[in-house]
Amino acid sequence: MHDHAPAGGIRGASSRRLLAFSLALTATVMVVQVVGALWSGSLALLADAAHMFTDSSALVIALIASAVAARPADARNTYGYRRAEVFGALVNAVILIVLSAWVAVEGVGRLVRGDEVEVAGGVMLVIACVGLLANAVSLYLLSAAQKTSINVRGAYLEVLGDLVGSALVIVAAIVVATTGWMAADALASLVIAALIVPRAVSLLREVFSVLGERVPTGTDVREIRDHLLGAEGVVAVHDVHVWQLTRGAPVFTAHVVVDPEILSAEGTGRLLSQLQGCLAEHFDVEHSTFQFEPAGHVEHDVHH
Structure with missing residues (x-):
């Protein structure tokens, strides 16, 4: 007995249009930053351009994954293709780690060698302001969608870091333009690299949590069990499992032992609606499956 209500997520055409617009904006600014970095000689600006490149890659992956995730379930993929978003997020995290390593090596190398590369602070400032504005717009566009999609959350985190x-x-x-201290440019690139790593680790942790089918963050299984036990006619609840197909798509299954009178009086439909409503209202679980068992029933499957 179950409910097939679709889980939330970023799979609609309007959401994909937002991703496409963010991609176009990010890619355009990335090209501007590369040109500006070559013109001004700024390593920090080039590092930010490289980060924008990973933002663009993340958005491309997000678009592809969201399109794949929108495919309906079939006989071989009974839950559909929502996990495509999780694999897309995994690729994003790997890209972030590789990028941070490259930026760190370049920044340390410039400081150790004592390179006195002449940096045009004025050009660097103008290009950076353009990047800041573009990132703010992309962040605003993705802010709502990232709450229901782990894949878009990866892209959102990258844009946030790039901001x-x-x-x-x-x-x-400003430091370079006002004081002439060129090392400020290399130091800024190292800070950018340091900001990338925690976001990559956080995203990897969430990806492994979903793939490992762990209970979603903020979900208390004991609290859910207590809610279900409060329903009239429910004697016991066991074999409770909660996991996610992707961010914002929790799945719940449980064996519910009920009073035999509920079964004989054909009250299962009312009880099922009550239990599903409880999960949807209090725990945001839209896909729930229950196996009703009469009190005194002994299962044939033995779990060790």
Whole structure:
């Protein structure tokens, strides 16, 4: 006995249009930043451009994954293709780690060698301001969608980090332009690299949590069991399982032992609606499956 209500997520055409717009904006600014980095000689601006490149990659992956995830379930993929979003997020996390390593090596190398690369602070400042504005727009567009999609959350986190990166480049540009201290540029690139790592680790942790079918963060299985036990006619609840197909798509199954009178009086439909309503209202679980068992029933499956 179950409910097949669709889980939330970023799978609609309007959401994909938002991703496409963010991609076009991010890619355009990335090209501007590359040109500006070559023109000004700024390593921090080039690092920010490389980060924008991963933002673009993340958005491309998000678009592909959301389109794949929208495919209906079939006989071989009974839950559909929502896990495509999780694999897309995994690729994003790997890209973030590789990027942070590259930026760190370049930044440390420039500081150790004592390279006095002449940086045009004015050009660097203007380009960084353009990047900051573009990231703010993309962040606003993705803010709602990232709450229901782990894949889009990966793209959102990258844009958020790049917003901070653009702010750091602006600070470094002001220092270079006003004091002539060129090392500020390399230091800013190292800070950008340091900001990337925690976001990548956080995203990887969430990906492994979903793939490992762990209970979603913020979900208390004992609390759910207590709610179900409060329903009239429910004697016991066991074999409770809660996991996610992707962010915002929790799945719940449980064996519910009920008073035999409920079964004989054909009250199962009312009880099923009550239990599903409880999960949907209190725990945001839209897909729930229950196996009703009469009190005194002994299962044939033995779990060790």
